[in-house]
Amino acid sequence: MVGPARSIIASVALAAVLAAVLGCGRTARTSKHATNAGPRIVSLSPAITHTLEALGAGGNVVGCTPWCGLAGVPTVGSLEDRNAEAILALHPNLLVRQGDQPDPALDPPLTAAGAAIRGWRLNSVADVLRCVNGLGATLQALGAPAARPAADRIAMAHWDAVSAQVQTRAPVVFLFGTDPAAAFGAGTYLDELWTAMGGANAVTAEGYPTLGAEDLLRMQPAAVVVVTAAPVEAPLPPWLAGMRSVHVLVAPELLEPSARMLVDGPAALRRFDALASAGASK
Numbered sequence: 001m002v003g004p005a006r007s008i009i010a011s012v013a014l015a016a017v018l019a020a021v022l023g024c025g026r027t028a029r030t031s032k033h034a035t036n037a038g039p040r041i042v043s044l045s046p047a048i049t050h051t052l053e054a055l056g057a058g059g060n061v062v063g064c065t066p067w068c069g070l071a072g073v074p075t076v077g078s079l080e081d082r083n084a085e086a087i088l089a090l091h092p093n094l095l096v097r098q099g100d101q102p103d104p105a106l107d108p109p110l111t112a113a114g115a116a117i118r119g120w121r122l123n124s125v126a127d128v129l130r131c132v133n134g135l136g137a138t139l140q141a142l143g144a145p146a147a148r149p150a151a152d153r154i155a156m157a158h159w160d161a162v163s164a165q166v167q168t169r170a171p172v173v174f175l176f177g178t179d180p181a182a183a184f185g186a187g188t189y190l191d192e193l194w195t196a197m198g199g200a201n202a203v204t205a206e207g208y209p210t211l212g213a214e215d216l217l218r219m220q221p222a223a224v225v226v227v228t229a230a231p232v233e234a235p236l237p238p239w240l241a242g243m244r245s246v247h248v249l250v251a252p253e254l255l256e257p258s259a260r261m262l263v264d265g266p267a268a269l270r271r272f273d274a275l276a277s278a279g280a281s282k
């Protein structure tokens with residue numbers, strides 16, 4: 001699904017779609033399939049699944065989405081198309097999902113069975129930090145005490161990671177799709193990472209707008225950065241290849257609003273900054 005000759009994502013309204021795209025390119029990891037003591041978790045978000053792993057609770061996941069990449073763990077659908085019966089049959093005591101909307105068909109029977117339900121929006125850096133902290137507290141309450149200090153370490157590592165300032169100060173466009181051009185706009189987590197490090201985003205529209213060649217020409221960015229989950233296998237579209245400074249940044253950590261983005265995302269952005277500062281472009 002990821003490649004510059006076709007859209008990484010045809011259109012995007014929520015950061016959740018980014019997580020699904022990244023998940024399609026992940027190699028499945030073997031899970032302990034909830035052999036750990038403590039929570040029995042069903043996750044309806046790849047980003048939250050991977051954050052659970054960062055908190056040491058990946059082995060407590062008993063059900064997940066097809067994009068979570070956990071071998072040996074049953075898939076129960078996605079947030080938009082979950083299998084309520086399959087979820088209930090797994091007897092979870094915690095269900096996590098992206099967003100803050102209730103699920104009238106699933107929430108009452110889960111609550112009646114004693115399961116906790118937690119959901120987080122994952123649009124901004126602050127959202128992801130709240131998710132990490134909330135997961136740490138919830139897991140601790142459910143018998144996974146190591147999760148809370150792990151959450152604190154992730155937050156501290158994030159603030160350390162964004163403290164180093166970048167040299168590229170002229171506005172830059174960050175794309176996660178090229179057909180059409182789909183950008184990280186104002187208020188998105190990548191925008192917040194980049195600006196926290198002293199950079200500037202040329203895209204002032206909020207969210208994840210699609211851009212035309214005319215939009216990019218009007219913005220006159222210092223660089224266009226195409227963020228991909230894997231090395232590109234096809235040439236960039238001619239209209240994009242003709243821009244004065246185009247970089248392909250292989251950084252799956254920037255395509256998912258998870259703990260990995262908080263910790264490793266700034267280092268990926270500094271890789272681009274080093275290339276831009278040296279005058280290298282592709």
